[in-house]
Amino acid sequence: MTGVTIEIEEKTFPAARGAPARALYRDFRLELADQSFVALLGPSGLGKTTLLNMIAGVDRGFEGRITFSRGPDPRIAYVFQSPRLLPWRTVLQNVLLPLPPGADSLNRARSVLRDMGLGDAEEVYPERLSLGMQRRVALARAFALEPELLLMDEPFVSLDEANASRLRDLLAELIEARPTTVLFVTHDSHEAVRLADRVVVLGGPPVRVVRDVRVELSREGRLAAGEVERVRGTVLGAGPTVAA
Amino acid sequence: MFVAVWWAVALLRQDFRLLPTPDLVLEALVAAAKTGALQSNLLITMARVAASFFIAMTLGSALGILLGMSRTADRLLGPWVVLFLNLPALVIIILCYVWFGLIEAAAVAAVSINKIPNVAVTLREGAAALSRDLAEMAAVYRFGRWKTLRHVILPQLSPYFAAAARSGLALVWKIVLVVELLGRPNGVGFELQTAFQLFDVATILAYALAFGLIVQAIELGIIQPWERAVNRWRR
Numbered sequence: 351m352t353g354v355t356i357e358i359e360e361k362t363f364p365a366a367r368g369a370p371a372r373a374l375y376r377d378f379r380l381e382l383a384d385q386s387f388v389a390l391l392g393p394s395g396l397g398k399t400t401l402l403n404m405i406a407g408v409d410r411g412f413e414g415r416i417t418f419s420r421g422p423d424p425r426i427a428y429v430f431q432s433p434r435l436l437p438w439r440t441v442l443q444n445v446l447l448p449l450p451p452g453a454d455s456l457n458r459a460r461s462v463l464r465d466m467g468l469g470d471a472e473e474v475y476p477e478r479l480s481l482g483m484q485r486r487v488a489l490a491r492a493f494a495l496e497p498e499l500l501l502m503d504e505p506f507v508s509l510d511e512a513n514a515s516r517l518r519d520l521l522a523e524l525i526e527a528r529p530t531t532v533l534f535v536t537h538d539s540h541e542a543v544r545l546a547d548r549v550v551v552l553g554g555p556p557v558r559v560v561r562d563v564r565v566e567l568s569r570e571g572r573l574a575a576g577e578v579e580r581v582r583g584t585v586l587g588a589g590p591t592v593a594a
Numbered sequence: 595m596f597v598a599v600w601w602a603v604a605l606l607r608q609d610f611r612l613l614p615t616p617d618l619v620l621e622a623l624v625a626a627a628k629t630g631a632l633q634s635n636l637l638i639t640m641a642r643v644a645a646s647f648f649i650a651m652t653l654g655s656a657l658g659i660l661l662g663m664s665r666t667a668d669r670l671l672g673p674w675v676v677l678f679l680n681l682p683a684l685v686i687i688i689l690c691y692v693w694f695g696l697i698e699a700a701a702v703a704a705v706s707i708n709k710i711p712n713v714a715v716t717l718r719e720g721a722a723a724l725s726r727d728l729a730e731m732a733a734v735y736r737f738g739r740w741k742t743l744r745h746v747i748l749p750q751l752s753p754y755f756a757a758a759a760r761s762g763l764a765l766v767w768k769i770v771l772v773v774e775l776l777g778r779p780n781g782v783g784f785e786l787q788t789a790f791q792l793f794d795v796a797t798i799l800a801y802a803l804a805f806g807l808i809v810q811a812i813e814l815g816i817i818q819p820w821e822r823a824v825n826r827w828r829r
Contacts, residue, residue, distance in 0.1 A: 408730045426734060434731040438749040438827045447745060448735035475827035495735070 351530055352498045353384040353419030356405065361397075361412035374400055375412070376556040384419060387525065387532040389542035391585065392552035398535040401557070402428065402501045405533070420498070427497035429505040433488040435476040442472040445491045455494075462494040463487075466520065482513040489517070493524055500525075502534045506541065518545060522572075543581045544572050551585060561587060614796040623800035631785065636804060639770060639782040642698075646705035647766045651759065653706070654713025659751075661714060662721020679711040683769050687776060696777040705769045712765060713758045720754030752824045760817060767809065 361375040374397040382388050390398050403409035405416050406428050418424045427448075435444045442459060449455035463469055466486045476484050485505060492500060506514040522545060525532060536542050542549045546565055553560040563585050572578060597616050604615040614622075626632035661668045661675070678686075687704040694700035724747065732742045774783025782801050789797040 403730075406730075406734045408733050428731075428734045430727070430731065432727065434727050436728065436745060436749070438824070439745060443745075447737065447741065477827065491735075 351385050351420070352424045354382040354405065354499060354531065354533070355415075355417045355419075356380045356382075356401070357416075358401075358404065358412055358414035360414070361400065361404065363397075363400075373556045374554075375414075378414075378557055380550065380559065382531055382533060385529050385531055386548055387534065387546045389534045389536055389546035389549045390552060391536060391539055391542045391549055392554075392557075394537055396552055396554055397557050398552065399431070399503055402503050402533065402535060405499075406501055418499070424498035425495060426499045426501065427492035427495045429488050429492045429500070429502040431503045431505070431507060433476070433481075433484040435484060435487055435491075437475060437477045440473050440475060441468060441479070441487050444476065444487060445494050448491060448495050458496075459490075459494045462490045465524065466490045482509055482517075485509065485517065486520075489521065489524075493528070496528060497530055500530050500532045502532065504536055505534075514541075521545065539582050539585050540578065543567075543578050543585060549581075549585050551587075561585065611793060612795055614799065618796050619799045619803065622794075622796035623803060626797065626800055632801070632804060635780060635782050635785045635801075636808070638780050639774065640808070642702060642705070642770050642774070642781065643763075643766050646702045646709065646770065647762060649702065649706040650709035650713055650762060650766065651755075654710040654758070654762075655717045655755070657710065658714035658717025659721040662718040662724070668718070675711050675714050678707065679715060683708045683772065687769070687773055691777045698778075701770075701773045701778055704773055705766055708769050709762055709766055713762060716754050716758040716761075717751065720751045724750055749824070756817065756821050756824075760813075763809070763812065763817075767805070 356379065358375040358378040360373070361378075362371045362373050365371040390401070392398055400409060404412055404414075406426055407416075435441075436447070439447065441463065445459040445463060446455060449459065460469075460472070463472060466489065468483065468486055468490060471479060471483065471487075476487060479487070489505065492502075506517050509517070518541065532546075534542070534546060539549075543565055549561075549563045549565060550559055551561040551563070552558070561584075563581070565581055567578075567581065601615055604610065604613045607613050610618060623632070657671070657675070661671060686707050690700045690704035690707070694703065728746050728750075729742075732746045737746065770781070771783035771786065774781035775787045778784055782805065786798055786801060789795075789801075
């Protein structure tokens with residue numbers, strides 16, 4: 351658990367073959383409260399993944415600061431758009447590798463895999479699993495770490511709706527059981543409203559916050575289609591907007 | 595089948611000095627084994643092969659990975675690698691002997707230098723093809739240097755190591771014999787030269803046979819099981 355303050359003065363996309371360098375971010379600022387679940391909503395290609403990479407520390411080519419409220423070096427888990435598992439390591443090894451060595455870690459990895467319905471797949475190599483199962487392994491790897499900050503980049507994209515829906519429920523359950531700060535990138539407003547307690551709609555380029563909507567729905571409310579639709583209207587700009 | 599054809603041709607020609615029958619070759623093999631010359635020469639040659647193979651794989655891999663990961667290194671050193679890749683083995687061998695003398699170190703160095711560019715070129719391909727996605731994953735999840743090397747980088751390079759090892763072993767065998775022939779007082783290469791001067795074809799074939807058996811044993815006993823082990827995960 352950690353709050354995050356994101357301040358990006360300048361992030362440009364390098365010039366490549368004929369295309370000039372273009373500014374992705376300029377004077378962008380976003381604050382994530384501790385233990386909040388924030389969904390970032392915006393069209394593809396806007397630079398949402400780039401933002402997650404900057405927060406995760408894998409993209410350092412920008413001017414600005416990412417500050418964390420509880421110490422400078424929080425435990426971060428990142429669920430990428432593709433599962434990014436090590437194909438030459440078993441499911442269990444994939445989940446174990448980020449954890450410190452010890453019996454404690456082994457127990458935790460096993461229990462998270464069981465929660466994900468992957469208890470029988472521990473010794474299987476990832477490429478023998480369906481994409482849906484590989485995504486669950488990637489989620490398990492992120493959760494087993496008990497992260498202070500969980501970054502998710504369209505983790506359910508390219509899954510069929512039934513599968514995606516099951517995984518969303520699972521995610522909601524896991525976060526309820528083990529609260530953490532979540533930043534969730536998606537271009538699906540349904541998904542955003544169903545999961546998040548705050549939806550930030552991005553536009554650009556350069557990227558700016560178009561709308562910032564608080565989702566005050568109970569767990570039951572999130573499962574009622576009418577309620578979700580109502581908030582979705584706000585998110586999409588049909589209703590009153592919160593300060594941009 | 596092959597042995598039958600060989601036998602028939604040898605019998606037809608009736609010139610057993612130039613083309614001995616398989617039983618004569620076997621006889622020569624047994625004779626060489628009885629004096630202990632076969633074993634000691636094979637052992638010496640194998641030791642040279644092992645030493646130069648190990649040196650070439652280590653230095654060649656390090657060089658190749660460096661070239662694959664760093665554009666600057668590739669620009670600076672790439673042309674040199676191509677030069678050495680195409681320099682005739684004989685030139686390197688002669689220069690090593692002339693500059694360092696007819697000593698063991700010169701022999702092993704000459705073989706290694708011949709082999710290093712091959713390994714480097716193969717591993718360069720591997721290092722250039724390393725997955726950025728997995729590297730980022732390892733960085734976010736804080737694998738650290740050792741875990742990243744062991745679980746992320748080396749498994750991606752293993753097919754390239756196998757390719758370099760297989761073609762490398764073949765090349766090293768061949769060059770070690772030339773090196774022995776030119777400047778060593780023992781080993782299979784030296785023995786072959788002696789047999790050549792005596793026109794003793796049976797002995798030459800006997801050594802070739804012993805050699806072939808050893809190479810097959812290494813392929814079947816070491817390289818293939820290792821490849822199977824590292825490829826277990828593939829669908």
